[in-house]
Amino acid sequence: MGGMNGEADATAGVDARLEGLCSLSDAIWRYAETGFDVDRSAAALRGTLEAEGFEARTGIGGIDAAFMASWGKGAPVIALLGEYDALPGMSQAAASPQKAEVVEGGNGHGCGHNLLGVGSLGAALAAKDFLVASGLPGTVRYYGCPGEERGAGKTFMARAGAFDGVDLALTWHPGDVNSVLQARTLANLSAYFRFTGKAAHAANAPHLGRSALDAVELMNVGANYLREHVIPEARIHYAITNPGGRAPNVVQDVAESHYFCRAPRVPQAREIFARLCDVARGAALMTGTACAIRLSEGLSDYLPNGILGELLQRCMERKGTPAFSDEDRGLARRFRETFSPAELASALSQARHSQGAELADRLAGSPLAEGASPLFRGDALLPGSTDVGDVSQLVPTGQVICACAAFGTAPHTWQFTAQAASSIGHAGMAAAARVLALACAEIFADPGIAERAREELRAKTGGVYECPIPDDIQPGGDGEAAAEPRSDQVSRVRSGIGGQ
Numbered sequence: 001m002g003g004m005n006g007e008a009d010a011t012a013g014v015d016a017r018l019e020g021l022c023s024l025s026d027a028i029w030r031y032a033e034t035g036f037d038v039d040r041s042a043a044a045l046r047g048t049l050e051a052e053g054f055e056a057r058t059g060i061g062g063i064d065a066a067f068m069a070s071w072g073k074g075a076p077v078i079a080l081l082g083e084y085d086a087l088p089g090m091s092q093a094a095a096s097p098q099k100a101e102v103v104e105g106g107n108g109h110g111c112g113h114n115l116l117g118v119g120s121l122g123a124a125l126a127a128k129d130f131l132v133a134s135g136l137p138g139t140v141r142y143y144g145c146p147g148e149e150r151g152a153g154k155t156f157m158a159r160a161g162a163f164d165g166v167d168l169a170l171t172w173h174p175g176d177v178n179s180v181l182q183a184r185t186l187a188n189l190s191a192y193f194r195f196t197g198k199a200a201h202a203a204n205a206p207h208l209g210r211s212a213l214d215a216v217e218l219m220n221v222g223a224n225y226l227r228e229h230v231i232p233e234a235r236i237h238y239a240i241t242n243p244g245g246r247a248p249n250v251v252q253d254v255a256e257s258h259y260f261c262r263a264p265r266v267p268q269a270r271e272i273f274a275r276l277c278d279v280a281r282g283a284a285l286m287t288g289t290a291c292a293i294r295l296s297e298g299l300s301d302y303l304p305n306g307i308l309g310e311l312l313q314r315c316m317e318r319k320g321t322p323a324f325s326d327e328d329r330g331l332a333r334r335f336r337e338t339f340s341p342a343e344l345a346s347a348l349s350q351a352r353h354s355q356g357a358e359l360a361d362r363l364a365g366s367p368l369a370e371g372a373s374p375l376f377r378g379d380a381l382l383p384g385s386t387d388v389g390d391v392s393q394l395v396p397t398g399q400v401i402c403a404c405a406a407f408g409t410a411p412h413t414w415q416f417t418a419q420a421a422s423s424i425g426h427a428g429m430a431a432a433a434r435v436l437a438l439a440c441a442e443i444f445a446d447p448g449i450a451e452r453a454r455e456e457l458r459a460k461t462g463g464v465y466e467c468p469i470p471d472d473i474q475p476g477g478d479g480e481a482a483a484e485p486r487s488d489q490v491s492r493v494r495s496g497i498g499g500q
């Protein structure tokens with residue numbers, strides 16, 4: 001390392017830019033754009049990278065607001081993943097420990113993706129500084145990934161080959177502890193079931209009607225019976241996205257529901273989904289309606305990488321815990337007062353399970369997680385899903401969680417939105433940027449880490465990645481009843497599933 005103080009040089013780029021990073025994060029928090037409609041947020045991130053000499057390409061994977069910005073030459077090629085989409089209905093005043101909607105029914109960063117996108121960007125800029133200072137070969141790529149909450153952006157990007165040439169990926173997520181994410185997540189298939197029947201006057205001529213709403217209800221009944229006969233880790237949820245109108249005296253001719261089908265592995269999710277399709281066809285047969293099934297998105301399960309997990313743990317213990325102030329602790333205490341005893345108890349029991357008893361005891365008395373959790377080396381499964389899963393199936397992926405909120409703050413709540421634009425969130429974001437920057441420097445200095453991480457992935461997957469989304473499904477096609485019912489659609493989707 002030519003006499004450099006590697007650690008300091010690896011993270012200095014984060015500290016030097018901290019003020020700018022915090023205001024960029026706050027700007028994206030205010031934009032609060034959702035899904036694939038995140039143009040302003042993407043432009044702000046991309047512009048910052050371009051001003052630092054990164055070369056950017058947009059429209060990755062057929063998504064306008066998806067981009068990749070690259071700096072450097074040669075291997076190893078490190079991908080830093082950034083997200084920036086908000087959630088509907090999560091509007092909340094910045095840093096306020098009282099529930100206060102800013103825009104009625106407006107969007108808000110209830111998952112802290114404003115911090116996520118900018119934290120990864122801070123790491124990319126510091127990694128560039130490190131490459132300049134060290135003269136080592138290597139490339140850092142920042143991936144701007146829209147539609148994590150809804151849309152499966154990374155899965156579409158993965159399907160389009162956006163991660164070709166990448167040696168490994170690193171990312172993080174805002175949370176309420178500081179830990180390396182070494183748990184798997186559930187694969188998820190998302191589909192719309194649209195039933196078409198025949199309208200009729202419900203009192204005058206019910207015998208002439210065929211109710212699409214009946215079909216939706218019977219499908220749900222069948223799905224609820226199906227639950228008992230699937231593996232216990234599976235999760236099936238639905239929402240009725242079109243109940244067929246508001247008039248009880250009209251037989252509903254069109255109705256639709258939206259299903260998620262989750263299981264630890266994609267093939268298991270596919271098997272359950274195929275049985276769910278049979279349930280839908282049964283409901284159509286019972287009601288004399290037609291059923292069109294449209295798979296809208298899919299997410300692979302997240303595969304943690306042990307080599308990258310060990311590396312990130314070392315980096316987190318050295319550089320990656322947030323430097324909270326007394327003011328942050330005071331604010332966090334006020335947020336903690338808004339949690340019910342049951343909410344706090346549930347957070348503590350989860351921490352006991354996933355972070356260890358010692359840390360859980362400490363968190364019982366302190367409003368903020370200030371140290372790093374011990375590395376979890378067992379086989380854990382989180383009951384959610386993420387599109388980082390698809391990246392992790394393609395290239396070795398490491399992920400950390402940094403405390404950006406008072407301990408016990410659940411994601412997708414007004415409390416999370418508020419803290420994502422507070423000094424607590426800023427401190428967590430800075431810590432994440434430092435951990436990822438340090439990890440990049442370690443990998444550039446010792447490319448053998450990337451090779452070992454890749455070998456581990458190859459041993460797990462055999463080097464095979466099958467995208468859970470069929471080729472003919474386009475990004476952003478998950479709007480309600482967007483597809484016209486077609487009689488061939490069921491078999492087409494089915495063969496799409498079977499063929500993968």
Ligand SMILES: [Zn+2]
Nearest residue numbers: 111113148173
């Ligand atoms: Zn999130």
